[in-house]
Amino acid sequence: MDNGAANPIIVCENVKKWFGDFQALRGVTTSVAEGEVVVVIGPSGSGKSTFIRCINRLEQHQEGRIVVAGIELTSDVRNIERIRSEVGMVFQQFNLFPHLTVMQNITLAQVWVRKRSRSDAEERAMALLERVGIPEQAAKYPGQLSGGQQQRVAIARSLAMDPQIMLFDEPTSALDPEMIKEVLEVMQELAGTGMTIVAVTHEMGFAREVANRIVLFDEGQIVEEGPPSEFFANPRHPRTKMFLSQILSH
Amino acid sequence: MANRPSLASPTRPPLWRNATFLKWAAQIGVLFGVLALGSVLVGEAMANMRAQGLALDWDLLTDPPGIQLGEGIFIKPSTGLEAFYTGAVNMLRVALSGIVAATVVGVIVGIARLSSNWLASRLASVFVESFRNIPVLVQVVFWFFFASTFFPVLEEDSSGPIPGVLLVSRKGVSFAWPFPQETFWQWGAFLVAGLLTARWAYRTRMRRAEELGEDTRPGTWALLAFLAWAVVGWFAHPLAGAIGWLFMLLAASVGAIPVLAYQVILALISLYLGWRWINRFLDSRRSPAGLAKLTDDDYFRMILAGALGAGGAAVLMLLPAATEVGTNVVQYLLEFCDQKFEFLRSGAPLAIGTPSVDVPGRFPQIASTGLTMTPSFFGIWMGVTLYTASFIAEIVRGGILSVPKGQSEAGYALGLRRGQLLRMVILPQAFRVILPPLGNQYLNLSKNTSLGIAVAFPEMVQVGQTMFNQTGDTIQVILIWMAFYLSISLLISVLINYYNRRTQLVER
Amino acid sequence: MNSESFDLPLPPEPPPKALRIGWLDWARNNLFNSVFNGTLTVILTAGMLLLILGVLRFVFSPDRRWEVMPPNAANYVVEAYPRDDLFNMWLSLWIIAALAGVSTASWGMGGQVSVIKVVAAVRAIGATALVVGVLSLWSPAGSATQTVLVWGGVVLFGLGAGAMRLVREEREVSVARVLAIVGALLVGLVWYMPLESGTTWPLTITALVVVAFHWVGKLVGQWLSAQLMKRVITVLWVLSFPVIYLHIQRNPSLVWAEVTPWLPWAGLLIAVGPVVIWVVSRAGREQAAGVNFLLGAVAIYSWVIQWPMAIRVLFLLLTLFSLATPTFAASPRARRAFYWTWLAGGLCTLYFFLMGIGSTDLATRGHFLGGINLTILLAVGGTALSFPLGVMLALGRTSSMPIFRILSIVYIEVVRGVPLITVLFFGDKVIPRFLPPGLDFAGEAKALLAITAFSAAYLAENVRGGLQAVSKGQTEASRALGMTTAQMTMLITLPQALRVVIPALVGQAIALFKDTSLVAIIGLADFLRVARDIVPNQPDSLGSILENLLLAALVYWIFAFSFSRASLRLEKRLGVGTR
Helix, strand or coil: CCCCCCCEEEEEEEEEEEECCEEEEEEEEEEEECCCEEEEECCCCCCHHHHHHHHCCCCCCCEEEEEECCEECCCCHHHHHHHHHHEEEECCCCCCCCCCCHHHHHHHHHHHCCCCCHHHHHHHHHHHHHHCCCHHHCCCCHHHCCHHHHHHHHHHHHHCCCCCEEEEECCCCCCCHHHHHHHHHHHHHHHHCCCEEEEECCCHHHHHHHCCEEEEEECCEEEEEECHHHHHHCCCCHHHHHHHHHHHCC | CCCCCCCCCCCCCCHHHCHHHHHHHHHHHHHHHHHHHHHHHHHHHHHHHHHCCCCCCCHHHHCCCCCCCCCCCCCCCCCHHHHHHHHHHHHHHHHHHHHHHHHHHHHHHHHHHCCCCHHHHHHHHHHHHHHHCCCHHHHHHHHHHHHHHHCCCCCCCCCCCECCCEEEECCEEEECEEEECCCHHHHHHHHHHHHHHHHHHHHHHHHHHHHHCCCCCHHHHHHHHHHHHHHHHHHHHHHHCCHHHHHHHHHHHHHHCCHHHHHHHHHHHHHHHHHHHHHHHHHHCEECCEECCCCHHHHHHHHHHHHHHHHHHHHHHHCHHHHHHHHHHHHHHHHHHHHHCCCCCCCCCEEEECCCEECCCCCCEECCCCEEECHHHHHHHHHHHHHHHHHHHHHHHHHHHCCCHHHHHHHHHCCCCHHHHHHHHHHHHHHHHHHHHHHHHHHHHHHHHHHHHHHCCCCHHHHHHHHHHHHCCHHHHHHHHHHHHHHHHHHHHHHHHHHHHHCCCCCC | CCHHHCCCCCCCCCCCHHHCCCHHHHHHHHCCCCHHHHHHHHHHHHHHHHHHHHHHHHHCCCCCCHHHCHHHHHHHHHCCCCHHHHHHHHHHHHHHHHHHHHHHHHHCCCCEEEHHHHHHHHHHHHHHHHHHHHHHHHCCCCCHHHHHHHHHHHHHHHHHHHHHHHCCCCCEEEHHHHHHHHHHHHHHHHHHCCCCCCCHHHHHHHHHHHHHHHHHHHHHHHHCCHHHHHHHHHHHHHHHHHHHHHHHCCCEECCHHHHCCCHHHHHHHHHHHHHHHHHHHHCCHHHHHHHHHHHHHHHHHHHHCCCCHHHHHHHHHHHHHHHHHHHHCCCHHHHHHHHHHHHHHHHHHHHHHHHHHCEECCCCCCCCCCHHHHHHHHHHHHHHHHHHHHHHHHHHHHCCCHHHHHHHHHHHHHHHHCCHHHHHHHHHHHHHHHCCCCCCCCHHHHHHHHHHHHHHHHHHHHHHHHHHHCCHHHHHHHHHCCCCHHHHHHHHHHHHHHHHHHHHHHHHHHHHHHHHHHHHCCCCCEHHHHHHHHCCCCHHHCCCHHHHHHHHHHHHHHHHHHHHHHHHHHHHHHCCCCC
16 A cells, blocks of 8 residues: 555546636646545645545546546546446535435435346445444435434445445534544545545544545645655645644644 | 422412413404404495395396306306306316416426526526516406407408418417317226326336336336227227216215215214314324423414314204205216216217308308417416416526535436436425425416406406496405405415425424 | 745646637537537527517517607606696606605615626627617618617627727726716607607706705715614605605695694694603503503594594504503603604694695596506505505414414415405405495505505515514523513514515515506506506507507516516625525
């Protein structure tokens, strides 16, 4: 699990993105190896969310290249669909479908995108619900669950598609402290299985323990990246030092 | 410990400081005031009417009204009841066809407003902003005069823009239409069976699709099932005439049971409903800790529900005439259905009529061979349809926009396609938001049909006004209007509430 | 967190040229971005062209009689108002114009707008005129209007496009200035149009009054506090409509003999009012209740023995004031405000009674309200009168007192369940049945009553929505502060609820404005009736009904559309929904 791009599954080259006249990404170049766990940190508005949303094309980049699992992201609809079914995504606001039960939430895309039979899909869903620790909630509606439970259902929903890569966009930012822990535990367990993970998060404990590499974003660019031991112990860039002092001071 | 205040006997406040007493005194006072004012006004009205030789009776329903209506079932009604019946049917014709048309137009325009096609979204907003900001009455009057002055004059050899299909003239818009024939009901029985089969086929294929994970074309299957029944029925319908015997049997048995039995059953139902409401209310006030303390308002609600139940039962028992009218209507309907079916009666169920011109006197008229919209109907129909469609478009747009952006992002992230996302994620959620205001618009459309009076279209209000201009029975006519429109409002809101409850989101 | 101080390697760049799209790319992105959309664009363009050509052929057809409109301008606006007394109407307009001018000074005029937007608007108007003008060449007859359209379009488009090249940077201009220029152009148009004689000067004066009073408002605003200024303007607006309709337009002649028997008593009552308020506010709870009970009994008794109407109403008003005194006028300051409110309210009531009793001096057959004037009266009057009734019904429906609740629910649901036209017929035909024989109200008054009764039910439902939106914490907090139910309702719940529902209330007012057209059916001469029956049936303008109806549609549309736009802006400014 070294940092080298021996077997890169995500490759970004000089990715740029504008919202009107505002430049959100100023040329991001990086790659993620298979099985690697990358944690993206940075102040708000630094472009880190935009970056990972570009990876499954919820946002379109305007310059540069992004290659995911050997498929280049262009406006070709077929490519986008293939990439999206290989990349799972977990959102800050969970985004569960409120009109469907937990079970239906997890089986919907399995049946209609992966074309699995209903019984297979339900079996897989139950297995995943057990893995995230809430098998007893299968028949309930999202509105009846706590935030932490909803986020775990959202993770199970993404995992049910058997993705090669999981993206987490601030998965714990909308949660109460005691619920953060239950979600982080699921993510940690997931990292242990060798899944490729790119996570935007403010949980420094998680970053230190689980990540293979930490990437600091500011003003739409990568300021510094490196393994957590090095990154936390002796940051090189003054921006990193300041960011760490602010975030670790409390 | 010695001078602990005594808790033994709380002093009751004097009556004029007792909050509960004051509250009820005020309410009963106001109620009494309202009733007194009402009785004074009614008394004055009665005296005024007596002075003018009018009476507050219902003779206008049975007397020959001596009026002529523009179109409808009875053009020269022989009783007031027939006149109102014609008006009601005319109103329902406009309302139902208008609701369908306004929904179709409104949904298309609403979706077009969200389209990524700039021209479509712009045109849709122009449509919405024009039609909703012009009073519906102006629109109704405009379309009426448009049809009756701008369309071509009807000549003997007119055949319209599409000969044999569509004939447009100042006398009206006539178009080809399949008219139901004598045997239509027999075929209709097959169509109902086809619908049920189609529903069953759709569900079975859908379940199979989910089990196997492949496309099983449930829509095609359902359509084929329905078509099969329709085609078979077209030839086999004389057999369905046998259903007539069933209706005859039912009608006979309804008549055979004495009225008293219906009275007793309905009265018991009324009592049961009151009792059930009270019981449920008490349940809702009960928590694991026991029954919550009931306020005077709670007691009032329970007493009212009980009184309504008991009152309904009493009315049913004391007035056998009401029940009798009800059973007579049911019996009449069953006999009516019976006539529509006759074993082995044959003939095509539908016959297509095409528009044509007839010259009965000196002037050409549109013959009754096609389905004709008179200029009056055209005016009121176009007016209420376009006006309501502009509101429905806004409701549809708002409903779709009300689904959070995160929902479509999550759907895309799971790999759903745009169509799948719309069908399985966005629309089911938008529908909940759309439904209540949509029902309100249907209600508004139904009420706006009353503007037919401005273009001489004989719906309820126009018929009523013609009636009271003849007889002077304004109060009766207004009571009939109120009863009619309130029942329609009630019907629509009951339907909407029913659907609303079925589709509500489950929350914590 | 000033990250600028860190020397990050990549500076921001402007978006690549390809992103600043030219119109060809724009068309590809917005009109032809998929096969379906491309087809749709082609079909819609064809359909739109056909529709526009059809409309133009209709508009420019030699059969159309647009020329009947300018000579009938006075009919549309005031219908049968005696032409000799038209000065009264102009005076009404000037009062409104003056108030509008002062209001613009006090409320401000929406700030700045970028010059580029204004220029783009001019260019767009020019382009539209040019396209319409060119398309209209396919219609039967050429006319002067077409020439004006084409050349006007060319000039405006050229001006706009030229200015667009000159003003590139973000310069701004105040909205007031733009509106002033548009207004000046309109006044110019008035002098050019063949309007009825004697209207050009008054219309010009109207424009001048707006401008003059805008400056007056600015000057006065330097002396008065903004809050006081707004309050004064609100009171003036509220008073202006009764003054205009009851006094200026009606032009009553006061018969002193009818007034003298009760006038001193009314004056005395007004003078005694402050004393009553003082006594009630200083007395103990039970004594105050006693005084109120006594007043209420006299007020009710006065209706039974039929004292002069003014005395009855004043007594009722005094009872209400006195009832409210213990709850709302405890502090000396509030009490002083109460004295002044009572004196002003009493004098206004008295004034309107004096004006109402005198019969009109106009040489008409009794009805002098008509046209747009009547439409505005019904819309403004209906909105204003239905407001208190609607709020009362909403409070009743949300009340914890079951009988009030049931009465409110029955009223609201019955009225909402029937069409307005039946309510209008009820007012027109059934109200006279309830009155003593021979007595009847004017048709306009009955229609106003019916519209008010109808609108109140809808308004009540809107206000109820607002009342339910007020959080429970608010009521609990006011209970904890020891407020009574009345204080809580008037000071906490209702103000918050009304603020939330302002957009809904404006929407309701617009709906009411459109609904006033229904009075044409019961025979009142409102704007729609003038356009539908009165003008097209004059010998000089026979066969112009479609033109007249289109004019009516346009005028109603302009009112309703601009109000709904204003409401949208208001909604944004209040931040409703983003709380």
